[in-house]
Amino acid sequence: MPSSNPSARQDLPSKLLVGVLLSTLVQAPVIADTAMDWVQRMSDAMHDLNYRGDFVYMHDNRLESMEISHYKDAQGEKERLISLNGEAREVIRDNQNLTCIWPSSHKVIVDVSRKNSFSPIFIPEDIARLEKFYQMRLVGKDRVANMNAVVVHIDPRDQFRYGIKFWINEDNGLMMKSSLLDENEQVIEEVMFTNLQMFAGDNELVIDTMPPIDDNFTLVRYHSGDSSRTFAADNAWVLTDVPGGFWRESVLRRKIPGSDEFIQQMVYTDGLASLSVFIEKKSDLTQSGVSSMGAVNAFIRILNDHSVTAIGEVPPITVKQVAESVSYQRQ
Amino acid sequence: MKQQDEKLSLLLDDDTEADINAELGEVIADVNLQYRMRRYQIIGAAMRNELAQAINTDFHHQVMANIRAELPPVAMQDSGSETARNSAIAFMARSWFRPFAGLTVATSVALVTVALWQQQDPAPKDDLASADQQKIEQLAGQQIAGGAEPVSSRVQSPGTRWKLEHESPVLQRKLNAYLVNHTEYSNSMQGLIPQARVAGFDAEQ
Numbered sequence: 071m072p073s074s075n076p077s078a079r080q081d082l083p084s085k086l087l088v089g090v091l092l093s094t095l096v097q098a099p100v101i102a103d104t105a106m107d108w109v110q111r112m113s114d115a116m117h118d119l120n121y122r123g124d125f126v127y128m129h130d131n132r133l134e135s136m137e138i139s140h141y142k143d144a145q146g147e148k149e150r151l152i153s154l155n156g157e158a159r160e161v162i163r164d165n166q167n168l169t170c171i172w173p174s175s176h177k178v179i180v181d182v183s184r185k186n187s188f189s190p191i192f193i194p195e196d197i198a199r200l201e202k203f204y205q206m207r208l209v210g211k212d213r214v215a216n217m218n219a220v221v222v223h224i225d226p227r228d229q230f231r232y233g234i235k236f237w238i239n240e241d242n243g244l245m246m247k248s249s250l251l252d253e254n255e256q257v258i259e260e261v262m263f264t265n266l267q268m269f270a271g272d273n274e275l276v277i278d279t280m281p282p283i284d285d286n287f288t289l290v291r292y293h294s295g296d297s298s299r300t301f302a303a304d305n306a307w308v309l310t311d312v313p314g315g316f317w318r319e320s321v322l323r324r325k326i327p328g329s330d331e332f333i334q335q336m337v338y339t340d341g342l343a344s345l346s347v348f349i350e351k352k353s354d355l356t357q358s359g360v361s362s363m364g365a366v367n368a369f370i371r372i373l374n375d376h377s378v379t380a381i382g383e384v385p386p387i388t389v390k391q392v393a394e395s396v397s398y399q400r401q
Numbered sequence: 402m403k404q405q406d407e408k409l410s411l412l413l414d415d416d417t418e419a420d421i422n423a424e425l426g427e428v429i430a431d432v433n434l435q436y437r438m439r440r441y442q443i444i445g446a447a448m449r450n451e452l453a454q455a456i457n458t459d460f461h462h463q464v465m466a467n468i469r470a471e472l473p474p475v476a477m478q479d480s481g482s483e484t485a486r487n488s489a490i491a492f493m494a495r496s497w498f499r500p501f502a503g504l505t506v507a508t509s510v511a512l513v514t515v516a517l518w519q520q521q522d523p524a525p526k527d528d529l530a531s532a533d534q535q536k537i538e539q540l541a542g543q544q545i546a547g548g549a550e551p552v553s554s555r556v557q558s559p560g561t562r563w564k565l566e567h568e569s570p571v572l573q574r575k576l577n578a579y580l581v582n583h584t585e586y587s588n589s590m591q592g593l594i595p596q597a598r599v600a601g602f603d604a605e606q
Contacts, residue, residue: 168581170581335582335583337583344583345583346579346582346583348579348582353571355569355571355572357566357567357569357572359565359566359567360566361563361564361565361566361572361576362563362564363563363564363576363580366580368563368576368579370572379575379576379579381576381579381580381583382583
């Protein structure tokens, strides 16, 4: 009920001010209070903090243990990932290079690293868009690697994307555990830290322990794209039935070495999930169909003399729909 | 001075047990880091076919050959044995030339032997993986002036865990290629999972 006391009305602005200030003071230690705040904070922490930790990676009923080191300085981010079981495998990434090393079998891949690809940085427009296709909620607290974590559950609102669950370190915002969930809420892929240590900003040794590459190393090449050169995209390739919420983030066209042919990659994302469409001339060995690895699905389609492959960490229905919607429309 | 020479020699011989002072270690670490980084970069450039030429990737021998060539005769005459010569080389490389060591490495990289190599790759134009393979095999087969052995460049089929309707190594490689590219150029928020997928390649081999 509104107050009829004039003096009370006069005091109202000052009381409101005091209330707001008190509220601010009380809430000050809480850096993030909504699910999206926590996801945003996690994204920032993954970019900005220096840490090293061991985690397990679960997929396809397999369990692997890995170690990650992440470091950031004025030159940018550096990250090293080492597999701790099976054959030693190592992925080193900085703002220039992505290097994958298999020391015991003497194989190495070196590729161009894309800047800012460590994790996305959200802007307010992204948040509004995400909330249209996902429901984000805080579902409680948990303990991971002996650290307190806030649990965020991200539910898709349709069948074209997976659900995600994040366990976010309550103190520093780092992701402690994440799960990709299918439509039945079953875990498809999961990573979880078993220990985590933070490092001061001047401890570059976290990363600078690259193994030497001797002359017996085998160069294994996974892609032939000349990533540092850009060619004009062929805009006649269009996708007419992309699931709602996905937008084209980038398009790249690379020359296939040793030939005059090109391969075009179109990257689509909804802010959380993403998929790529690769288009190139088909070979006699090209086969259409579905493939999968963990949460990653691929659908290959033959379109006249081209192969169209949609691949991404999205359900099979999504890659199939996207690949089947590709057409070549001359301007 | 002799003791310092021995330390430097031990360092050049990669004797990690040597008790070196922090400053020297730091400088050498920087040089080694530069050396390794340049090597990675050149390998990367070769793999991306950004080098239209075959190159001598054996920088270590190239650098050492340059250092040997630049040794003043006096230093070589004073050294009566191969050990002493190596020690002198170590000293020259690490002490006198220390300020220029990084530059020497960089210069050696820049001046690395280049044999013009026309890209006459008969690889099937429609097969991404095969095109790579032939190109890399050509690079591997290229004779390098100076006798240094190039980095071996045989291509092996990586082990993966793709579930395919029909087993096909070519398709496995192609999907791996796509996934690596997708991981690099997409910006999905799935924590460490995308990187773990790439690092997880080959686990079944």
